[in-house]
Amino acid sequence: MISIVKKKSTRKTDWRVYILLIPGLLFVATFTFYPIVKMLVMSFFNWRIGYQQVSDFVGLANYKDVLSDQIARRALMNTVAYAVVTVPLQMIFGLFVAVLINGIKKFSISFRLAYYLPVITSWVVVALLFRYIFNNQGLLNYFLTDVLKVVNEPIGWLSTRWSAIFVAMLLGIWKGIGWNMVIFLAALQSVPKEYYEAASLDGLNNRQQFFYITLPSIRGTILFALVMLSIGAFNTYTPIAVLTGGNPAHQTEVVLTWMYFQTFNAMGKMGYSAALSIIIAAVIMLVTVLMFITLSRKKED
Amino acid sequence: MKKYKIIGVMALLLMLASLVITSCSSDNKEVSSDESVVIEFWHNYDAGAGQVEVLEKLIKEFEAENKDIQVKPVYLEWEALKNNVVSGAATGSLPDVLRGDIAFVPQFQSLNVLEEMSALSDYKDAASGILEAPNSTAKIDNIFYGIAANTNTKILFYNKTKLQGANIKVPKTLDELWEAALNVSDSKTIGMVEPWTGIWNVGPYIWSEGGDVLSPDNSTAEGYINGTVAVKVIQKLADLYEVKALAGPSMDPGAVGDTDGWASGTYALQLDGPWRENLNIDAGVDYGAIPLPAGSNGSISVLGGEDFMMFKSSSDAQKKASWEFIKFMTGKHAQVEMAKVGQMPVNKEALSDPEAIKAIPLLPVFSEALKSAKSRPVTARWSEMENIIATKVAEAITGVKEVKKALDEAAVEIDKLISESK
């Protein structure tokens, strides 16, 4: 007995833990830390990506360029707007669907699959589909002008900045509902049934049970989803690239599409792109930390 | 649950093993054995038009004649072709031969990856059999960084049915073209389409009216891109856009793409290249084509096409083999074969070959246009400059900014670029 107790108290610094830990850390460190550090370094240089080219150290010049660039600022604003709208909405819809599906008995699998379909379709293809639907001569305008006859001329959904971003938001929400549904279903499963039974006995109805039992129990998952989706929203690339390509005249750029453009189309601005990436990362980290601080509480029961 | 652990361990071992194996394996660029040199050829020949098939046939013929060379073709989509050179430049992970858009030449040159082909001993000989104008797209500061592979230019395509239906004669001058665009537009038709707003698109109009983009020595933009002629031309385009006689997906992401628009009868006029012919045939459009109607300075269209390029990162043996391959591909036989699948030849002999002429019915029209077509400035940071121009012109056409203001801004930014690269 005594020897086992001793084992228990020393397990926290057990060498075996390091065996669990090290392979994973090495892997992540090699494949992700190194590139990130390299990016950081690149952002302080006028980094030349050519063959056997030398780069000059420019200090904070790239950062100044980014922050004073009108298009970069616009891209940041577009990205923030996109995130602020799509993240909460897809979580709400996803949670709603998860709750609904959690409570039904038949066809559960079919419903789950159907809602999950947008998630497992490539971004490129669904963005193309949406582009077709919202085209000046697309499905939606067709319905509005020829079928329902509520407008005379087709509406340029994708022609102006905020309207196009609105379409991108719809796309983002539509595609994300199934993802959230999957995450929340897993979380809902883990809420012990006894909680609900006890609550029913106490006279709480379904709505109250949802707010007082369900939501608090999946608080951790909600936070994770929030953080993950926010990060994902800031890293949006494909939907904008396909829907508008950042056009007209870079009005609808988001930070990632603009960074990509500067890297591959501008040919000389790798330092700029690196600085932009670092700035984006800093912003996301700030947002994430804020979320953690305000929403997370001690989990020890 | 023991099996999870076993699977996990196996997976890790597998991963480590394969890492070791791949590190020990040979260099990612093909190692040439003593007998044969392997060269990697990146291209974006159109598989749908049968060009890839012809390429493979030609490669086989080439390899049969040159038993010590193996050609490994890699298809990359247009954008990926450029991006992969960009990402591979620093490490020298580059092909040995590349056939890419002429616009790539200055871009790749700024990455310091292109081999100076004019330094090759028989370059002059090979180039003498090639049309001069297309080949000039590979020349920067009197050094050739490539050789023309195929060429094209833009001519005016028009939808016969639509023009006849609106009683419009085929335009003979640039002004008549604007009129035609205006008059053929109605609720379901938009007269003209321009997919982009770079010099590739608006250059012909500016040049045909006597203006230009940069000074003749490419040292200044001020006074040219924002000169009187350019402002007048862009203003005309802005006017057309406002009354929905002009549209395009880069000015308006909601607009129908040009190919889809031709097929659905949305567009009636477009200045476009030879691919438009086959696409219209596929779509069943009754079309006609003439060289760009002349402006006050003549009919000057823009030169397009692809060039062959070689890379500094290749070994000497690979460079030698690559040059042999390029000479073959720019020879009469290969050029005629490619002509049959839509690639307009640059080889002078091939151009007058009856088979080639039969394969490209519009060849006479294009040849006519090629005589006066002008290449876009081939200068170090041209791609950045064209991007600036495209943005500002789009802003001007869509009415976001006044034309003069937008073009002035473009001139300022371009001049700044020019002074930076000195």
Place this chain on the structure above:
Amino acid sequence: MGGEERNMPVYLKNKHKISLSMSIRYLLLTAGLFITVMPMFYMLISSLRDNKSTFSYPPKLFTSLDKMTFENFGYILNNGNFYRYFTNTLFVAFMTVLISAVISSLLAYSFARFRFPGKNILYSMIISVMVIPGLAMIIPQFEMAVKFNLVDNLWGVILFYSAWVTPFSTFLLKGYIEDNIPKELDEAIYMDGGSVFTVYRHVMIPMASPAIAAVSILNFLFPFEELGWSQTILKSDEIRTLPVAITMFFQAHNRTDWGYVFAMTGLSMIPVIIFYLLLQKYFISGLSSGSIKG
């Protein structure tokens, strides 16, 4: 409502509840279904149509049956290397799921249960990796790939994909473990003389299986849609993955063979759907958390 129902026989009470709230649920779910599925439906229709008529105006949502054809699918399956692309992508997907599942579960377990020097810093670093998308680091990553000889090699995508998805998987799993797997289970194993490995094998893996399943479904999907990195690394035709193959249909000059694109996309979705169906039962499997609390 509450009081009387408590006195009613159970079967009647349940029946009453089923008819009202259940039907509302089904109604809402079905309505949402239409919105969700309509674009997919359109894609299916387009893949069955002749290439040229995909984007005609006025747009046709429904096609008369006689115009439908499987020729697009036929073309994809018979020409080119579809099967090769397909198996490549499957291989990448399986390996990515495997590697990230193993590594993220190991990391999540370590971070969730133990204290060790530098723990918080390490954890923040791993999480902060999520913040930069893999695509933004394309230039430095490519340099690495060249150094490790991973260019033009499927492992060049597998390893990087795994690295990109591991932080998120770790994040989720750690939270799941902390929320739902009580330490008492660990203690029970220790008291029986087991080590941390035993806990990992007998407690963590089985109990975290819903979360592992959830992240695996997402990780499996990733190689089927990621385009930027795969295009950079995979150059030879024989090792291309499906997303890269689909871009071959985006020919120059705006002529896209939509029928082929949609057909290939449709076919690509099948393994993902199957994988999802296989794993989704883990969401239903009962968990033991309830029994412990009770």
